[in-house]
Amino acid sequence: QYKLKAGLAKTRDKLGKELAALFGGGQIDEDIYEELESILLTADMGVDATNHLLKQVRERVTLAGLKDASELKGALKGALGDLIAPLERPLNTDSGAPFIIMVAGVNGAGKTTSIGKLAKYFQSQGKSVLLAAGDTFRAAAREQLMAWGERNNVVVIAQDGGDSAAVIFDAIQAAKARNIDIVLADTAGRLPTQLHLMEEIKKVKRVIAKAEPDGPHEVLLVLDANIGQNALSQVKVFDEALGLTGLVLTKLDGTAKGGVIAGIAKTRPIPLRFIGVGEGIDDLRPFVAKDYVDALID
Ligand code: GDP
Numbered sequence: 001q002y003k004l005k006a007g008l009a010k011t012r013d014k015l016g017k018e019l020a021a022l023f024g025g026g027q028i029d030e031d032i033y034e035e036l037e038s039i040l041l042t043a044d045m046g047v048d049a050t051n052h053l054l055k056q057v058r059e060r061v062t063l064a065g066l067k068d069a070s071e072l073k074g075a076l077k078g079a080l081g082d083l084i085a086p087l088e089r090p091l092n093t094d095s096g097a098p099f100i101i102m103v104a105g106v107n108g109a110g111k112t113t114s115i116g117k118l119a120k121y122f123q124s125q126g127k128s129v130l131l132a133a134g135d136t137f138r139a140a141a142r143e144q145l146m147a148w149g150e151r152n153n154v155v156v157i158a159q160d161g162g163d164s165a166a167v168i169f170d171a172i173q174a175a176k177a178r179n180i181d182i183v184l185a186d187t188a189g190r191l192p193t194q195l196h197l198m199e200e201i202k203k204v205k206r207v208i209a210k211a212e213p214d215g216p217h218e219v220l221l222v223l224d225a226n227i228g229q230n231a232l233s234q235v236k237v238f239d240e241a242l243g244l245t246g247l248v249l250t251k252l253d254g255t256a257k258g259g260v261i262a263g264i265a266k267t268r269p270i271p272l273r274f275i276g277v278g279e280g281i282d283d284l285r286p287f288v289a290k291d292y293v294d295a296l297i298d
Helices: 002-007 009-022 032-040 047-065 068-087 111-124 139-151 162-179 199-211 229-244 260-267 289-296
Strands: 099-104 129-132 156-157 182-186 218-224 246-249 272-276 285-288
Touching: 002 246, 002 289, 009 068, 009 156, 009 289, 032 047, 032 068, 047 068, 047 260, 068 218, 068 229, 068 289, 099 111, 099 229, 111 129, 111 139, 111 246, 111 272, 111 285, 129 139, 129 162, 139 156, 156 162, 162 182, 162 199, 199 229, 218 229, 218 272, 229 260, 246 260
Parallel strands: 099 182, 099 218, 129 156, 129 182, 218 246, 246 272
Antiparallel strands: 272 285
């Protein structure tokens, strides 16, 4: 909990301070709602989530007959908690042998780093992991993954050149031969301006299903929290192309845009499996809605 607060320091600094000032005292009136609206918008919650939260807060105020601004804090925490609670659906990897996790995202989102952190996380739960170096777009990604695998004694399947789908197909066969529990498949990143180029990654998904009829068991999109509201359009594009089953939101520690989680919850509530709050190996953690609300507003 402490670590999460520290990780969310930038969003807390901005949103938390502004809210604390707002809740500082006085009567609840229209000015306060207007100010609350602009505070939520500047934390990158987006118009839809902000309108939704304001409506919920007003309802709570009316229902409970609240008068004092200090009572708005509880109302807002309740409304935000309700909004983002559906995103809290921890990833269960028991249903596949191996359980295949396909990982997508634009370049620089933190895809490769998150795969390393996830491998560690699953190992700590007693699962065996194999990595597929399917990011053939960024030459360094393969080296990064292989070096990481060597350091941590995790098998990495990679190919010189070759295409993403072929590498991942091989990796699934290798995982089956070795009785591995979880395959983490990196895929070719793309530039944010190339979001329309989804054919290659769709093919990766089809090829995974050829290697393992139930797979992929999880299609994860890795998002950089720094992009704020643009995350919503990335989620939409990838979801329409691949049918996402989970999200990873990285770099929450480096941004004041942590409110984007509310925007995702309102517009496309895909389970937020993990959040990244630092560069360390343990800085990727399962998303817990209540902890998040408590860390933001206290
Ligand atoms: P990829 O292109 O999507 O594979 O991106 P990388 O995994 O190479 O990550 C890009 C940069 O983001 C690296 O410098 C990572 O260390 C950094 N990074 C990833 N996740 C986090 C995070 O949660 N917090 C911080 N501060 N940095 C992160």
